[in-house]
Amino acid sequence: MNPTAARGPASAPVWHLYVPKLVTMLRRGYGWQDLRADAVAGLTVAIVALPLAMALAIASGTSPEKGLHTAIIAGFLISALGGSRVQIGGPTAAFIPVVFNIIQQHGYGGLILCTLLAGGMLIAAGVLRLGVLLRYMPQPVITGFTAGIAVSIFMSQVKDALGLSIEHLPGEFLERARVYAAHLDTFNPWSLALCVGGIALIALLRRYRPNWPQFLIVVGLGSLAVALFALPVPTIGDLYGEIPAALPVLEVPHIPFERTAELLAPSFTIAFLAGVESLLSATVADGMIGSRHRSNCELVAQGVANMASALFGGLPATGAIARTATNIRAGGRTPVAGMLHAVFLLVFMLLLAPWMTRVPLAALAAVLLVVAWNMSEREHFRKLMRAPLGDRLVLLTTFGLTVAFDLTVAIEVGVVMAALLFMHRMTQVFALQGGPGLLDEDEDDLARPASPDQREQLPDGVAAFRISGPLFFAVANRLDEVLDQYYQPPRVFILRMRLVPLIDASGAESVIQFVRRCHRRGTAVILSGVREQPRAVLDDLGLVREAGFLGYAADFDAAVERARAHIEGA
Numbered sequence: 001m002n003p004t005a006a007r008g009p010a011s012a013p014v015w016h017l018y019v020p021k022l023v024t025m026l027r028r029g030y031g032w033q034d035l036r037a038d039a040v041a042g043l044t045v046a047i048v049a050l051p052l053a054m055a056l057a058i059a060s061g062t063s064p065e066k067g068l069h070t071a072i073i074a075g076f077l078i079s080a081l082g083g084s085r086v087q088i089g090g091p092t093a094a095f096i097p098v099v100f101n102i103i104q105q106h107g108y109g110g111l112i113l114c115t116l117l118a119g120g121m122l123i124a125a126g127v128l129r130l131g132v133l134l135r136y137m138p139q140p141v142i143t144g145f146t147a148g149i150a151v152s153i154f155m156s157q158v159k160d161a162l163g164l165s166i167e168h169l170p171g172e173f174l175e176r177a178r179v180y181a182a183h184l185d186t187f188n189p190w191s192l193a194l195c196v197g198g199i200a201l202i203a204l205l206r207r208y209r210p211n212w213p214q215f216l217i218v219v220g221l222g223s224l225a226v227a228l229f230a231l232p233v234p235t236i237g238d239l240y241g242e243i244p245a246a247l248p249v250l251e252v253p254h255i256p257f258e259r260t261a262e263l264l265a266p267s268f269t270i271a272f273l274a275g276v277e278s279l280l281s282a283t284v285a286d287g288m289i290g291s292r293h294r295s296n297c298e299l300v301a302q303g304v305a306n307m308a309s310a311l312f313g314g315l316p317a318t319g320a321i322a323r324t325a326t327n328i329r330a331g332g333r334t335p336v337a338g339m340l341h342a343v344f345l346l347v348f349m350l351l352l353a354p355w356m357t358r359v360p361l362a363a364l365a366a367v368l369l370v371v372a373w374n375m376s377e378r379e380h381f382r383k384l385m386r387a388p389l390g391d392r393l394v395l396l397t398t399f400g401l402t403v404a405f406d407l408t409v410a411i412e413v414g415v416v417m418a419a420l421l422f423m424h425r426m427t428q429v430f431a432l433q434g435g436p437g438l439l440d441e442d443e444d445d446l447a448r449p450a451s452p453d454q455r456e457q458l459p460d461g462v463a464a465f466r467i468s469g470p471l472f473f474a475v476a477n478r479l480d481e482v483l484d485q486y487y488q489p490p491r492v493f494i495l496r497m498r499l500v501p502l503i504d505a506s507g508a509e510s511v512i513q514f515v516r517r518c519h520r521r522g523t524a525v526i527l528s529g530v531r532e533q534p535r536a537v538l539d540d541l542g543l544v545r546e547a548g549f550l551g552y553a554a555d556f557d558a559a560v561e562r563a564r565a566h567i568e569g570a
Contacts, residue, residue: 017129018297020081022335034333041332042340044213045088045323049075049341050348051219052323052371054236054356055364056091057315059156060099062108063240064356066315067091068349069248072342074305074317079338081301083294084282088323088338089305093371094273095316097152098407101171102266109254110263115310117260117267122275122303131295137276138418140395143377143384145410148402150376153368160365161195163188163233173403191233191362194222198366211329215367222363223355236364237357245353247346248312269408270306274318278302281319288328322374390421426470459564461491464556468499471534473506479514489521492563496556498529508534508541519548524566526550528559 049071057067071090078089102111125131155173158180159166165186170176198218205214226233236243256263282293302318309317327337349356384395398414458464465482483489495511503511515525530538530552543549550566553559 017294018126018300019294020297020301020335021083021085021294022080022339025085025334025336030334030336035336037331037333038337039340041327041330041337043344044330045327045332045337045341046344046348047213047216048326049088049090049320049323049345051215051359051364051367053091053345054359055367055371056093056096058236058239058361058364059093059096059153059368060091060315061103062099062315063243064236065243065349066313068243068345069312070309070314070317072346072349073248073312073314074309075345076339076342077305077308078278078301078317078319079335079342081297081304082282082319082335083297083301084285084319084324085291085293085334086285086289086324086327086332086337087278087282087293087298087319087335088327088341089278089302089317089319090323091315092277092318092320093153093368093375094146094149094277094318095270096156097149097171097402098266098269098273099315100156101406102263104171106256106259106263109256110259111315112310113255113257113260114263114267114270115306115314115316116255117263118270118274118316119303119305119307119310121268121271122299122306124303125271125275126296126299126303129296131275131279131299138394138415138422140384140387140391141398141411141414141418142276143380144395144398144414145402145407146375147377147381148399148410149407150372151403153372153375157365157368157372160234160361161192161369163191163362171406188233190231191360191365194225194231194233194360194362195366195369198222198363199370202366202370218366219359219363222360222366223358226360227358231360233360233362235357235361236359239361241357243349243353243356245350247350248314250311251313265408265412269411270316272411273407274302274306274316275299277321278319281321281324284321285324285328288325390424394418394421426472458560459492459567461567462494462560462563463490463492464494464496464559466496466499470502471497471500471507471510472502472504477510479510480517483514483517483521483523489518489523491523491567492550493518493523493525494528494553494556494559494563495525496528496559497534498531498555500534501531503534503537505537505541508537508543511538512541512543512546515543515546515548519546524548524550524563526553526559526562528553528556 050068053067053071054064055067057064057070060067075088075090078087082089099111102114106114152173155176156169158164159169162180162184163186164180164183166179166183170179201218201221202214205212205217223235225231226235278298279293279295282295282298286292298319305317309315323341327341332338381395381399385392387395394414394417397417398410401410401413463486482493495514511527518525525548527538535552538544544551550562553562
């Protein structure tokens, strides 16, 4: 057999991980039927994305064309360069509270800088092949901040849903509630009627006509009602003026580079959200089409798309789960569908810009309130509330901080709490034991019955301890307890490590320090049954060069023989 062929995919060069799915699909052959299917899917997604992109931009505190520019520029690049066959990219609801707070505190220039930095972080994560690590985010943290974002979006839409006249809307949850309460006398019943009617219509369409473009229908009918009956409700044109019917152009505003250090935290939040949501969307798509995405390629594409979006006057972007699913259900086969979705959006913007200004804000509020309801993770939240206490605390803390403060703080605290909880649980798994019951034979020897007096068979001056569980930084100091148990230390210590599946640098250093302490007290150390990963780490950190280390033994019996030989030869 050819040894190269036997190695299979492992022998492929690293750069294959970053080949866009578009290239892969075109190499397989792309015909007229594929183009037609992708064009239909792209048009369908564009119809869904058109009102959503404007609504997301307005909710984020910017003008509607910035949402369209994001969907066009970032949507095209995510599909063209990404690692998923059917991923659709663009602005998403998850960014609303983050973007709103950044613009409130640092202006649009600050958002541009944050998006550029986030794009660089995503590219670096892809190059460093960290795509798999983002999948390991604790579920209570993800559910907590997702549900918190849904509440924040709901809160942000109260103004337009009720038609309140508020010049400046604060970003903080409690302060925003206070401002709403102070302006309830400006309530517009027509806005509320449009919003409630829009939500009801979306619910009916989803029940009886699920394949129809619900958001576009609601926005279109709302605009028609305002025009026909001259309803006194605010529209996009009232708030933002005309939407430019022109191509997105490279236009860089003042960027406060001197505030880079200050903006690193929100930049990381944008990068984190973009990475997690895009890979989650790609994973969902894989399950729907039976494919497999390239996570690191996807991260690089997300980074490039975000940087380009920022330079063309857009917003942060990521993979959109709902639009990706729409693309699949509409028959999208390749990344060409996502690229065409961006082209169709550009055509819509060029042709329909004058009519877009007539869209009532209450209709867009109805769209976003439905989006918030869909992303609220209600069932998952309830399920996690039946989880162990530690997971519930992580969930509720992340949720509360997302709502009351901001997503950056929520993610930082949630991840740290989840890490501490994990370490606590791992310390419960870890055991460091000695005594007769632990001197049973190793797994290799389970076919033979253990001798009841095995401990007595140990040579004089030999002690044995067994380590069970991962040996990492949270439990590394537990080894110090072993030597302290002996007033007169033994001449040889056997550390049985067959039940240690992995070890980190801190754990390896604790073993080395233990060997040094033993050597200073005249005790030699033998490690038995060490697995491949722990042995490699221990060797790399220099255990074999320690004076008090007698070496590795394949199993416990071999360790006993080596200890006996050492004592007899001394």
